[in-house]
Amino acid sequence: xxxxxxxxxxxxxVIIPLIFAFLTLLFGWFRRNLCYPITLVALSLxxxxxxxxxxxxxxxxxxxYYLGGWKPPWGIEYVVDHLNGFxxxxxxxxxxMVAIYSKRSVEQELPEKxxxxxxxxxxxxxxxxxIVITGDLFNLYxxxxxxxxxxxxxxxxGEDGAPFASFNYVIFGTIGACFYLLGVGYLYxxxxxxxxxxxxxxxxxxxxSKVVLVAFAFFLVGVSIxxxxxPLHVWLPDAYTYAPSSVxxxxxxxxxxxxxxxxxxxxxTVFKPYxxxxxxxxxxxxxxxxAGAILFGAILALAQIDLKRMLTYILVSEVGYITLGVAxxxxxxxxxxxxxxxxxxxxxxxxxxxxxxxxxxxxKREISQLRYLHRKMPLTMAVFVIxxxxxxxxxxxxxxxxxxxxxxxAIDANKWIFVAVLLVSSLLNVILFFRCxxxxxxxxxxxxxxxxxxxxxxxxxxxxxxxxxILIAGAGILSLGVLSGKIISTIIQFALPAGF
Amino acid sequence: MExxxxxxxxxxxxxxxxxxxxxxxxGEKHRNLRESWxxxxxxxxxxxxxxxxxxxxxxxxxxFTIISLAPGVSLQFRVxxxxxxxxxxxxxxxxxxxxxxxxxxxxxxxxxxTRYFFNxxxxxxxxxxxxxxxxxxxxFIFYEMLTVATYPLVVHKETEDAIMGGRKYLxxxxxxxxxxxxxxxxxxxxxGSLDFKPGGFLLGHGSPGTLxxxxxxxxxxxxxxxxxxxxxxxxxTAMVAPTPVSALLHAVAVVKAGVFGCLRIILYVFGPALLHxxxxxxxxxxxxxxxxxxxxxxxxxxxxxxxxxxxxxxxxLSIIVMGAALLSPSSITGAIFHIGSHGFMKITLFFVAGAxxxxxxxxxxxxxxGLGRQMPLTFGAFAVCAMGxxxxxxxxxxxxxxxxxxxxxxxxxxxxxxxxxxxALLDVAYFFPIIFNAFFxxxxxxxxxxxxxxxxxMVVPLMITxxxxxxxxxxxxxxxxxFNLASMAAGKILGGM
Numbered sequence: 001x002x003x004x005x006x007x008x009x010x011x012x013x014v015i016i017p018l019i020f021a022f023l024t025l026l027f028g029w030f031r032r033n034l035c036y037p038i039t040l041v042a043l044s045l046x047x048x049x050x051x052x053x054x055x056x057x058x059x060x061x062x063x064x065y066y067l068g069g070w071k072p073p074w075g076i077e078y079v080v081d082h083l084n085g086f087x088x089x090x091x092x093x094x095x096x097m098v099a100i101y102s103k104r105s106v107e108q109e110l111p112e113k114x115x116x117x118x119x120x121x122x123x124x125x126x127x128x129x130x131i132v133i134t135g136d137l138f139n140l141y142x143x144x145x146x147x148x149x150x151x152x153x154x155x156x157x158g159e160d161g162a163p164f165a166s167f168n169y170v171i172f173g174t175i176g177a178c179f180y181l182l183g184v185g186y187l188y189x190x191x192x193x194x195x196x197x198x199x200x201x202x203x204x205x206x207x208x209s210k211v212v213l214v215a216f217a218f219f220l221v222g223v224s225i226x227x228x229x230x231p232l233h234v235w236l237p238d239a240y241t242y243a244p245s246s247v248x249x250x251x252x253x254x255x256x257x258x259x260x261x262x263x264x265x266x267x268x269t270v271f272k273p274y275x276x277x278x279x280x281x282x283x284x285x286x287x288x289x290x291a292g293a294i295l296f297g298a299i300l301a302l303a304q305i306d307l308k309r310m311l312t313y314i315l316v317s318e319v320g321y322i323t324l325g326v327a328x329x330x331x332x333x334x335x336x337x338x339x340x341x342x343x344x345x346x347x348x349x350x351x352x353x354x355x356x357x358x359x360x361x362x363x364k365r366e367i368s369q370l371r372y373l374h375r376k377m378p379l380t381m382a383v384f385v386i387x388x389x390x391x392x393x394x395x396x397x398x399x400x401x402x403x404x405x406x407x408x409x410a411i412d413a414n415k416w417i418f419v420a421v422l423l424v425s426s427l428l429n430v431i432l433f434f435r436c437x438x439x440x441x442x443x444x445x446x447x448x449x450x451x452x453x454x455x456x457x458x459x460x461x462x463x464x465x466x467x468x469x470i471l472i473a474g475a476g477i478l479s480l481g482v483l484s485g486k487i488i489s490t491i492i493q494f495a496l497p498a499g500f
Numbered sequence: 501m502e503x504x505x506x507x508x509x510x511x512x513x514x515x516x517x518x519x520x521x522x523x524x525x526x527g528e529k530h531r532n533l534r535e536s537w538x539x540x541x542x543x544x545x546x547x548x549x550x551x552x553x554x555x556x557x558x559x560x561x562x563x564f565t566i567i568s569l570a571p572g573v574s575l576q577f578r579v580x581x582x583x584x585x586x587x588x589x590x591x592x593x594x595x596x597x598x599x600x601x602x603x604x605x606x607x608x609x610x611x612x613x614t615r616y617f618f619n620x621x622x623x624x625x626x627x628x629x630x631x632x633x634x635x636x637x638x639x640f641i642f643y644e645m646l647t648v649a650t651y652p653l654v655v656h657k658e659t660e661d662a663i664m665g666g667r668k669y670l671x672x673x674x675x676x677x678x679x680x681x682x683x684x685x686x687x688x689x690x691x692g693s694l695d696f697k698p699g700g701f702l703l704g705h706g707s708p709g710t711l712x713x714x715x716x717x718x719x720x721x722x723x724x725x726x727x728x729x730x731x732x733x734x735x736x737t738a739m740v741a742p743t744p745v746s747a748l749l750h751a752v753a754v755v756k757a758g759v760f761g762c763l764r765i766i767l768y769v770f771g772p773a774l775l776h777x778x779x780x781x782x783x784x785x786x787x788x789x790x791x792x793x794x795x796x797x798x799x800x801x802x803x804x805x806x807x808x809x810x811x812x813x814x815x816x817l818s819i820i821v822m823g824a825a826l827l828s829p830s831s832i833t834g835a836i837f838h839i840g841s842h843g844f845m846k847i848t849l850f851f852v853a854g855a856x857x858x859x860x861x862x863x864x865x866x867x868x869x870g871l872g873r874q875m876p877l878t879f880g881a882f883a884v885c886a887m888g889x890x891x892x893x894x895x896x897x898x899x900x901x902x903x904x905x906x907x908x909x910x911x912x913x914x915x916x917x918x919x920x921x922x923x924a925l926l927d928v929a930y931f932f933p934i935i936f937n938a939f940f941x942x943x944x945x946x947x948x949x950x951x952x953x954x955x956x957x958m959v960v961p962l963m964i965t966x967x968x969x970x971x972x973x974x975x976x977x978x979x980x981x982x983f984n985l986a987s988m989a990a991g992k993i994l995g996g997m
Contacts, residue, residue, distance in 0.1 A: 392674075394648055395641035396575075404570070407685045423678045430674050434667075442658045482575065485568040 007056055010065040010078045012049040013088060014129045017042050021122035028115030035118040036103050042122060043099050046129065047092040054085035058490060064135075072135070073195040079135030083338065083495035087132045087261045090345050094253050095125040097469040101353055102246035104463050105360050109244045110157055117157070117244075124150035124250065128258050137184045137270070138194045140262070144180065144226065147258070148173045151251055155243040165238035172235040176225030179218045186215035187270075199270050207275050216275075219266045220282065227259025228316060229323055230293030237312040245356025248308065252315050253348040257341045260322045264337070267326065268497030277329045287327035291421045293320025298428035307365045307436065308355045311348075314391060314432065317425065318344045324418060325406050331500045333409025338492050340402035343390070343480060347399060350387035350473035354380055357462035357470060370440045376460040379467060381440055383474035388433035390477045393426045398480040504555060506562045509577035509632040512548045512587065513625050516541050520621035528614050535602050538617050542598045545628070546591040549584075553980050556584045559988070569637060572692045578634030580698070581989035582768075582836060586760050587631040588980055589840045593752050593847055594624050596961040600851055601744040603957025607858040610742065615652055620748075622649035627753040630760060636684050636694040639764065643680070643725075643757060647673045650754055653745040654738050665737045672734040676724035680761075683718045686710075687769070696764060698992040700771015708778055711770075715780055718765045725758025726821060727814045729791040735814060739806040743854030746806055751813055751846035756839055759817050763824050763835065767993045772827045781825050782913070788822035789919045791815070796926030803864045805853045808930060809846070812889060815923060816842045823904045826916065831907020832990035833983075838900035840982055844969045845885040845897055851962035852882040855954035865934055870943030872935075874952050877959055881966035883935045888969050890927035891920075896972035899983070 020042030027034040057063060057080055065078040080088070099121070110117055127147025134140050152173065156166035188194060190211050191202045206212050221232075228236040240248045267276040277283055297317025304310035322344065325337025357380050358373065359365050374381045390399035403422060410418040461467060480487070519541030526534040552562055562579040569575055579587070601620065605613050626649055629642030647670075655666035688694055690705045702711060724731040735755065739746055749755075766775065766784070775781040792815055799811035816838065823835030855878045856862055856871065872879040888895025901920060908916035953959050968979065976983035 389648060394644045394677075396645070400641075400644075401569070404681075404685065407682065408689065411685060411689050419682065423682055426678050427675060430670060434670060438655075438663060438666075441652070442655060442663060482567055485570055485574075488570070489568070 007053075007063065009049045009053045009056065010063055010080050010133060011067070013046055013053060013092065014126060014133055016046045016049065017122045017126040017129065021119050021126065024118045024122060025115065028118070032114050035115055039099050039102075039118045039122060040096075043092065043096040043125065046125070047089075047096045050085075050088040050092045050129070053080050054089050054491075057082055057085040073193045073198040076139050077135040077195060077197070078133050079197065080133060081495070082491050083264070083497075084132045084261065086338070086491050086495055087257065087341060088129060090342055091125070091128045091132060091254055091258065094345050094349050095128070095250060097349060097472060098246055098250045098353075101249065101356070101466050101469040103465045105245045105356050105466070108360060109159075113157060117154070120150045120153050121246075121250070124154060128254050131258050132261055135196050136194050137187065137196060137199065141177070141181055141184055144262075145177060147255070148177060148226070151255065154247040154251070155239050158243040158247065160242070161238070162242035165235075165242045169235045169239040172225055172232075176222045176232075178222070179225070180222030183215040183218035183222060186211050186218065196265070196270055200272065203270070203275075204272060207279055213280065216266075216271060216280070216282075219270075220263070220286075223259055223263045223266065224289075227256045227263065227319055227323075229319055230289055230296050230316060233293070233297075233316045233319070236316060237309060240312045240315070241306065241309045245352070245359055249349060249352040249356055252312070252352050253345040256315060256319045257322075257345050260319070260326070260337070260341055263323070264326055264334075264497070268499070273329065273497060273499040283327045283329045286323055287415065287418060290320045290324035290327055291418055293317060293323065294421055294425045295428075298425050298432065301432050302428065305366055305368065307358070307367050307370070308352075310367070310432065310436075311351050311355060314351075314429070315348060318348065318391075321402065321406060321422075324422070325402075325409060328406070328409040328413045328415065328418070330409050330412050331496065332405050332412050334496050334500055335488060335492055336402050336405030336409055338495055339405060339484060339488065342487070343398040343402045343477075343484075346473055346476045346480060347387050347390050350383055350470065350477060351391075353466070353470045353473060354384045354387070357466045360466065361460050361462060367436055367439050370436065371443060373440050376458070377462055378459070380462050380470055383470050384440070385437060386474045386477050388437065390481070392429040392433060396478070396481045398477050398484060401481055401484040502558075502560045503563050504560055505564060506552070506555075507564055508548055508552050509562060509579050509628075510564050510566065512545055512591070512632065513577075513628045515545045515548065516621045516625040516628070520618050520625070523621060524614060524618045526614075531613070534614065534617060538598045538602075538621065539595075541621060542591070542595045542624075545624070546595055549587045549591045549628075550980065552579055552584065553588070556581055557981055557984065557988075563634065570688075573635060573637050573688065573694050575638055575641070576634035576695075577629075577632040577638070578696070579632050580696075581985045581992065582763070583631045583633070585836060585840060585982070585985045585989065586756065587628060588982070588985075589843050590624065590627045590631060590753055590756070592979075593748060593843060593965070596847070596851075596965050597744055597748040600747070600854070600958050600961040603955045604742065604744050604854055604858060607955050607958070608742075610656075612656065616656060616742070619649050619652045620745075623653070623749060623753055627757060630757050633696075635696060636687065636764075636769065639761065640677075640680060640684055643761065644677050646754060646757055647677060650745075650749055653749065654741045656742055656745065657740060659740070662740045665734075665740045668737050669734045672724050672731065676721045676731070679717050680721035683714050683721060686714060696768040697771075698768060698989075698995070700767070700769055700774055702770050703774045703777075711774070712778055712780065715765070715770055715775075715778070718769075719762060719784060722758050722761035722765060723821075725754055726762050726817050727755055727758065728788065728818055728821065729794055729814070732791070732795065732814045736802075736807050736810045739804070739810050743806070743850055743857060746810075747847050747850030747854065750810065751850055752843045755813060755817055756843060759820050759839060762821050766821075766824050767832065772994060775825075775827060781827050785822050785825040785913070785916060788818040788825060789916060791818035792822060792919055792923045793926075796923050796930070799930045800926065803866055805856070805863060805865050805868070805934075806850070808865065809849050809853060812849075812927070812930065813846055815926070816846070816889065819904065819920070819923065822916065822919070823907060826907050826911040826913065827994075828907045828910035829990055829994055830903045830910055832993060833987045834900045834903030834905075834907055836986035836989055837903065837976070837983060838897075840986070841896035841900045841969070841972060842889070844965050844972060845888045845895070848881050848885040848962050848965040848969060849889070851958065851965065852878050852885075855958045855962060858958065859952070859954040865937075868934060869937045869941040872938035872940075874950070875954065876951065877953055877963060879935070879938045881962050882938075884966050885969055886927075886931035886935060888973065890931060891924045894970065894973040896969050896976070898973055899976050
């Protein structure tokens with residue numbers, strides 16, 4: 001049988017966290033301490049499976065995996081090409097990092113709920129991985145809901161205000177999911193298929209059907225809500241601010257990126273670039289929304305006094321970058337967008353982990369209260385600075401290179417306004433982050449008079465389980481920048497949708 | 501042109517990066533060990549740079565590609581004569597500054613010394629990267645690194661003034677960075693390549709309008725660090741930094757990186773042929789000449805010694821840009837040579853300002869009356885270099901001005917001869933009173949009339965740089981064929997026409 005020759009790694013990527021989610025519940029019943037190692041094992045396995053999958057894709061090309069041996073378009077199919085192989089690795093890596101990090105912060109913030117936390121945490125990751133790996137639109141919806149429901153629960157256990165923020169998110173998220181599901185339904189009505197590859201064959205003949213147009217619009221609105229694209233971002237700042245630190249650190253880098261991935265898939269695989277770019281003016285609209293997101297996010301971030309809340313607005317602005325790359329709809333723009341999925345995942349991971357560590361140690365997160373942190377937590381703060389420079393776009397950090405390709409794409413597309421938006425947003429980020437850096441590193445003259453006082457403040461570096469992921473994220477930001485040429489030539493240039 | 505693959509330029513950059521890490525991990529508890537890293541790194545770096553000189557003098561180019569960043573652009577070092585010249589200058593002066601810095605921060609018992617030395621080392625890495633960068637993107641990467649690494653040094657004192665100075669510095673330089681980035685990407689879309697080429701690589705690409713636009717924004721962008729007026733405002737403000745920082749960064753590394761960038765743009769990106777075709781050179785020359793005169797006048801009005809030196813720096817930087825803009829063999833030679841000679845002279849002047857401050861806590865020129873009797877070595881060095889900046893033989897400033905003047909005649913633009921003349925007169929006008937008052941005027945308040953100098957760790961470096969300024973003036977080639985490097989670079993640029 002030919003099926004035996006098919007590598008099993010694609011299904012393992014998803015099934016391992018799913019099974020282990022229930023195992024944590026079982027083992028957690030007896031020993032709560034077991035949850036953490038079980039989660040780590042699950043996510044490491046999943047990470048290696050996805051690495052292996054990506055490796056296979058790079059060496060042998062796209063993988064098709066038929067669940068239960070049922071051939072598409074009837075059965076569910078997992079398709080891994082360069083694009084989602086790449087995103088899979090990002091998702092599994094980031095969740096592994098957050099899992100390592102979560103130990104101390106969960107012990108502090110949710111001592112009663114450790115078992116449930118890890119169970120839902122794994123379900124959340126399962127949802128993300130499933131969304132990315134599946135080749136079936138309805139299956140994608142199922143995973144989208146798994147991820148969203150897990151997200152609602154995880155956010156709701158946060159600090160005061162979290163239940164309300166989560167409720168808000170539930171309403172928005174459900175509206176988004178409804179739009180998405182309606183889109184799937186409409187396409188099913190006219191084509192009778194749910195398989196992405198199948199749909200992309202059938203749809204070109206139906207491009208002028210009103211139903212297909214409406215379905216496309218519903219997809220985009222649904223996905224935009226899920227990825228918090230301006231002006232549909234309103235649920236995000238509250239939800240991610242009040243969520244427990246490990247949860248924000250998981251959701252902020254991933255939820256938006258997975259949403260961006262779905263957007264790219266729908267626009268350029270389910271529908272052909274010809275439809276999304278030439279037939280309807282969707283890229284123009286998306287472009288302006290993205291530009292709005294970039295500026296609006298950065299400007300609102302300026303108004304925040306709470307560091308974590310500021311980061312959530314920066315996240316809104318970062319979503320704008322990715323969307324802008326997609327909306328430019330040329331080779332360089334899309335390269336920038338896909339590269340930024342990776343880079344921004346690392347930047348947001350680093351920033352949210354750092355904020356979590358600050359809160360763990362000092363319980364504070366107002367920007368004006370951060371003084372002396374560079375002496376208490378020098379390494380953590382060093383990573384904060386690196387991540388900040390990356391968001392600003394200072395070379396050789398990775399953020400610079402995504403900006404490079406986005407600007408290149410904007411020039412190629414002759415969209416000078418977007419070039420200006422990208423450049424101005426860099427400067428806004430300078431203000432945002434140097435305000436924090438001034439507050440952290442610089443002290444009023446009166447408080448230090450001699451060398452001796454420098455030793456007076458005790459070092460209280462983040463605990464090791466937090467510090468390791470933080471340092472890895474920081475190192476990642478630096479090295480990904482230098483390696484970006486390599487990443488593009490081995491992965492991203494093949495990940496670009498056909499036609500670019 | 502022969503090219504040799506060599507890892508040396510990378511090592512020259514890395515050595516300070518490693519030192520920076522060692523410095524931060526050694527920390528405040530082992531100050532002597534920490535300082536020895538700085539000294540070691542500066543000496544090793546200098547020797548690595550020197551080891552490349554023979555190849556360069558043979559007319560060869562050293563090249564090292566680290567990694568490809570985008571199609572047609574790599575993170576690449578390519579050492580040519582011009583880069584070598586800047587590399588020697590920065591690494592040589594770093595040794596002097598290291599010794600001086602240690603004397604300065606210990607003399608004043610400064611806070612956050614680890615951060616200070618860490619960032620200093622980072623700055624040097626970035627400067628070396630700028631000197632050896634083989635293309636615009638690599639240059640830009642290190643250029644931005646330099647901006648960021650300098651910020652903590654500018655705000656070092658952490659007073660209101662320092663923080664405001666730091667903000668202003670960031671605002672100017674990062675806006676400039678964004679503008680430069682845009683221009684670089686634009687050039688990349690035009691040509692698909694960013695590699696420097698003597699004589700430029702843009703000829704034949706793009707419409708004249710586009711090229712003029714690019715030239716203007718690039719010069720404005722790099723002109724910020726080169727403190728061309730009206731983008732100069734950050735420099736006097738940044739003088740709140742500790743004096744060794746002002747000395748190395750604001751006389752050598754940062755501002756010279758800006759000038760270096762301008763010259764790379766003028767000579768290696770656009771090139772003489774294209775600039776003649778577009779008639780941009782004469783406009784740039786007038787633009788720079790304006791700064792030369794006006795900054796000289798500003799300098800007259802300053803009472804704070806470091807601020808006066810800052811305006812003198814602005815004045816000399818635009819002389820360099822003006823020389824390059826004239827595009828004649830002698831003027832380019834003079835401009836490149838002036839990067840070096842001004843470096844030696846100006847660093848001495850800043851060292852002097854620092855030595856005075858450490859010894860007497862005086863910062864204003866009006867307070868210096870009679871101090872020459874107390875600190876004869878310091879003020880002697882000051883006198884030599886101040887006269888040198890004004891272009892008096894036999895100090896090295898004379899050589900560069902001589903060639904710049906020759907170049908103005910070669911370019912058949914006699915106006916600039918007068919600009920040079922007026923600027924020299926202004927130099928005399930704002931420096932001479934300092935020297936005169938220090939030595940001959942009787943002090944308002946009693947000054948210790950006996951020999952009582954600043955710490956030796958400060959006086960020796962400033963004496964050495966002053967002596968070098970003299971030697972360079974008499975034997976321009978004494979210092980590792982300094983002059984030859986400049987004239988070879990000029991020859992190659994114009995040979996490409």
